[in-house]
Structures are given as C-alpha cells and as structure tokens.
Amino acid sequence: MAATLHDVARVADVSIKTVSNVINDYPHIRPATKQRVLDAIEQLGYTPNLSARSLRSGRTGVIGLALPELSLSYFAELADSVIKAADRRGVTVLIEQTGGDRRREIELLSSPRRQLTDGLLFSPLGMDNADGGLLDVGYPLVLLGERIFDGPTDHVTMENVEAARAATEHLLASGRTRIAVVGAHEGEIIGSAGLRLRGYREALDAAGVPFDPALLAYTTTWHRSNGATAMREFLASGVQFDAVFALNDTLALGAMRVLQEAGYRIPGDVAVIGFDNLDETQYSLPTLTTIDPGRDEIADTAVRVLLERIAGNTGATAPREIHARFRVVERESTSPEAAQPDIRR
Amino acid sequence: MAATLHDVARVADVSIKTVSNVINDYPHIRPATKQRVLDAIEQLGYTPNLSARSLRSGRTGVIGLALPELSLSYFAELADSVIKAADRRGVTVLIEQTGGDRRREIELLSSPRRQLTDGLLFSPLGMDNADGGLLDVGYPLVLLGERIFDGPTDHVTMENVEAARAATEHLLASGRTRIAVVGAHEGEIIGSAGLRLRGYREALDAAGVPFDPALLAYTTTWHRSNGATAMREFLASGVQFDAVFALNDTLALGAMRVLQEAGYRIPGDVAVIGFDNLDETQYSLPTLTTIDPGRDEIADTAVRVLLERIAGNTGATAPREIHARFRVVERESTSPEAAQPDIRR
C-alpha cells in the first residue's frame, strides 16, 4: 500500500535508481528530471522504507539510551536532555530500562535489539569497574555516569569528586562541622557514591575537620524513600549533626521531609545540600541548595561523541574521558537569605 | 562480520531456510538437525538481523511512545510504566517528545520515523478534538490522555470528571467552600483542564456551593513554576479561599511552596489537593493529598490494546474507549492526621 521507489519511478518515468539519486542528493541530475521525480514523490506521498534502507546501509538513524529507570527523576531529566540533543542532530532515541540490575545491563550489551540502533549511550548502575572489559563490544558505545572508568570506550561524566568537595566546602564555609552524609555505599570506591564521598573527605581534610564514620548513612538505592529512612535512623541513633550532604537530590528531599517532621528547622538547625539540581528542588520547602552537574552539557556531548564514533571519522582514536562543568546552586536550605530567582520571577 | 543465516547454514550443513525454520520454531524438523543448527548458532554467536527481518515481515518489535516531555514528572512516570509494560510483552519503546506543540504532533503522525515502529501510543497536548480526523492514519494507533475524544482510534484514559469531582468532594467534606482552582485553561471543554474543571463544578453544584469565577487561576502549562506564579497572583488579588484544587501535582507543589512562603499553614489555613500521585507527593512538606489516576493500569492497557491492533486479531473492531480506575489518596495537605504509611515505614 505504501508507495515504493518503484511506484515513484513508474510515475516519473525514470529508473528507480534515479529516484534514489534524487532523494540522496546525487549531483548529476537534470533539473527537469529532478522536478518530475519530486512531483511524483509528492503525488504519491512517498516516504522511504527505513527497514530497507537500514538493511542496505547498515544505519538506522536511531541511538539507544540505556538507563536504570525513568521514574528516578535524575534519569528522566537526563533522558529529556538526550532526546533533545539527538533531535537537534536528526536522530531518534530508543530507551531501555535496566532497573540498575547488573545482569540485565550485561545482557543488554549483546541483545539483538541492539541492532535497531547505530550506537548506545549507556548509563550503568549495577556493573562496576571490574566489568569494564564487557564494554568492549563491536559497536559504537559511549558510557555515562560513574560506575566504570578506564573502560575501552568514550566516557562522559561529571566532576564528582570536585563537585562533592565544593558542596562540602559550601557547608563548612557557613561554620558547619558535623556534616552527615546520606546515601553512602559500603566499601564503594568508584561510583557516584564512592567518588562523592571522597570529595567530602577531601574537603574535611583540607579544613582540618575530623572525619566521623558515625555521620555516614548507607542506603542501597537513591530514592526519596531511602533518604527518609536514613534520616529517621540518624535521628533515632542520637548522633549530633548540623548539616546534611545528601549524595543526590531525591535523598535530600526525603531527608528534609523527615527532619522537618521531627521539628528541625532548615537551615536554622540543620543545613542541607543535595546533588543533581532537579527541577523540583526549586519548589521544595525550603528550596534545596544543590550541585548543578551540567546535565545538558553531558547529554549534548555524549550524543555528539557517539555520533562521531558512528560516523567513524574518529577512527581508532583512543577512548576519551570528558567531564562536564558543575556549579553550586545556592538556595534556602543552606542560607535563608539565598536569592531565589526561580521562585520570585 | 556478524554471522548470518548463510554462515549458520554452511556450518550446520543445511539450507538457510532450515536455519530460519529452527529459529522460528517451525514444527517439522528432525531433532538431530535442529541440534546441529542450534550448535552452529551457538558457535557463531548468530543473532538475527532485525532490519532484514522487519523488511521481510513488516514488523519491527518496537512501539513508539509520543509524549510532550519527560521532564514533566507525570510523563516520566508514565513512560516508565509503559516501558515496563512493553518489556513484559517483549517489545521495545521508542520515545518521541513533541513538546506539546500541535504542529510537531501532527508532523509526527506522518513522519517517516514512524516506520521504525509497529504502532504508536500517542499522548497529544497541542492537538484538540477538532483535529481528531488527523488520527485516521494507516497504522495501529492508541490514544492516551484527554485532548481528543471520539477519534477513530482506541483510547485509554482516566476518569477525569469523576476523579475531579471526588477531589472536590473531598475538600467540601472537610467544610471548605471557597475552593480555588489552579491550572484552568481558558474556554477549554475537552482536555484534562476542561474535564477536571467540569468535575469541580459538578461537585460544587451537587453540594449547593456557588461557583465563583474569581477562584479560577489560568495557566498555559502545568509546570511547578506555573503553580507558583498562579498562587502568587491569587494572593496579590486578595480573593479569599480556604482550599486549592490544583489540576495536577506539579501545579500543587508550586502553589504550596508559595502559600507557605507567604505564611499560610497547610492544611490549617488552606487545604490543597493535587492530581497524578507523583512519587514526590509522598515527601513534600506537607505530603500532598492527590488523585491516583491508575497510571500502571493505563500503561498496561494501552500497550495491550496496541499490540492487539498490531496483531490484527481485533480486525475492524470499532474504536474502544477504556477508562482506568482512580482513587483519592489522602495525605497531610488536606488532613493533618492522615496516615502516612510511605513516610513512616
């Protein structure tokens, strides 16, 4: 039913290859012929069959984006940025959710579905640095996030250590010295939790503030509920603290909720800083000071780098590691007088 | 480089068609032959070429999901549910963002990209009921949301009027009579805003409470910022109210923020109810009473119905309209003693 090159060729009275040439902007075509073909295309409402094209050319015009879950706000906002970046470059995005499960992540790397895409943006959560070798797949792959470093592929990420250090310094600068950490992962060195914790310790060391393991709250995942639970346990434990560094915003929001439920004023009694700069942190009560990790920059760079690999003009260039710039976004949860341009406009 | 049916056939010493038959579970194959083929597949690491398969069969195993933006939390959570539902049925989801723009929505319906998918789940925001005819496309399409009714396609949606009525009744039951509405759309009859407003009016009428147009705040979109701005204008206008019905949760969260900034206690001075039951409404301060629209049910039904249409076994069945069940989720923003199981667990 849908028109094919054959149909167009018949109507325009040329060979199918000429129609193909017109569509692909092949230079040597007489203007009159070209016009006839274009008219025929118009008349029949022809659109190229992408399956056939991709069978023939090996390209689909689709890139994959594998991430844990869209219901985690950070990944929803990241996906939004990636889709927009891809759109600007004329490619479509196919999303795969791994649930952060290592087995599913590994499976996905060699799933036949992979063939529907020209390359993959991959944000692992369950795999770790030791699994880096599994990333040596036969297709263009760009890594996102903090689980794996020194892998065989390009890697776009944020300045975790430096940003976490800046966050901690921000709290220290306001005179807080008992800074609780919410969301640590037991024994993790590499990974968002491990790296951010390292930045925290660097800042403490630089300021000469002693590190107290009792101030670390461990959570398995980083949902709002984990932040709430961790904070409830903190309060029950009786450990004293005057600030909270939540390793991401959703943890911070869950923790703030519990703190206030328990009667603490923020930032009066406890200052809170998060990480990710989610949209909702501009509207929480209080608004949340956080780290803007440069999500748009990450997404745009990742898509660009992936498309370069797909185009193949980077050849066998060594894997690149690219870090986006971050900045501290100061809001009410660390300073009551903080400017709130987003709320007041 | 990747192995093909030919390679497998050569290794197993059978025809390519036999290999194809093994893969597609054709019944009449001798166990010995089958095993030889399976061994060859294993040995070569063969995976079927999906482009070729889809060229030949016309099926891709991918469904499209077109929605306004993943950065709108409702759609992120919906996409999550849709992807999980699709996954359970073995299909992949390709996401298109329309930005809620009518022109892009219409373009998308006939975009060549469409061919990468077997069917489309479409949640329009810019198109309206008058555009219903444009949905008469030549491929399986299932409509989501409230913009278009009586279109030529299956439609999965929520009980907007009834749910909004229940929300309003919930506020009325606690003795509130001056109920402000945040997020109305000027002149809209059909659409989430129009329908929910209708439910609001029905509840008022049934309770004998007069309708006051001064209590309606209009917004163009439904971001947190719109809720904040609308509430700021409300407060500036001096109109008296003792409750707020925000037409979705993000509006409610933005409005709550501004109300509290201005010194109002929730629910003491003003009760607030939202719509969507986003995860974050369990952790806001106060937690937000809202309508659970049955998102998982909507997603699962929509995917099921779409796959039925794709399989073609529903034939030329008349378009179906399917409504998910809703429920009122009572939290602190309307009643200080509300159970908060999510927070306390």
Next chain:
DNA sequence: ACGGTTCCCTACAACGTTGTAATATGGCGC
C-alpha cells in the same frame, strides 16, 4: 508393489533500498 499421506528439507523469489559498473547523450577540440 502401489498410491497416498506425512515428514523433513530445499530452491527460489521477494521485501525496498543503495553501491557498482556500465551505457547513452552531448559538447568540444582537432
């Protein structure tokens, strides 16, 4: 021993596109 049926397997064509190589046409210099 014979025709019919079932089982197992194969050859071939087709899906719609694009790359390669070849052919037809015209202009130009000599």
Next chain:
DNA sequence: GCGCCATATTACAACGTTGTAGGGAACCGT
C-alpha cells in the same frame, strides 16, 4: 568525422530474512 571527457541515466546485484511451492524419503493401508 573521430576520439575524449563530462554529464545524465540505467541495469544489476546485494543487504539478510521469510513465504511459497515443491521434491524426495519414509511410512501407511491395501
């Protein structure tokens, strides 16, 4: 009028798969 080059167009094969049609072999009943 001939050879040469650039331009404009075409025939053909191929990408990897699956549907159709059909051909042997084995088995059945007679």
